[in-house]
Amino acid sequence: MIGKNVTCSDLNAPFKALLDDKDFTSKHQHLSKVLHTWDDVVSQSKP
Numbered sequence: 001m002i003g004k005n006v007t008c009s010d011l012n013a014p015f016k017a018l019l020d021d022k023d024f025t026s027k028h029q030h031l032s033k034v035l036h037t038w039d040d041v042v043s044q045s046k047p
Helices: 008-020 022-027 029-045
Strands: none
Touching: 008 029
């Protein structure tokens, strides 16, 4: 990974992992909504 250009999707991977974690999303539903919104924003901002 070192030396490669980091893309939006690489940065987004941790968010995806959290969103896919049912235990996390059930404990942090307010956060989950924010992350989903963030995910939408990131997806729409891609060229």
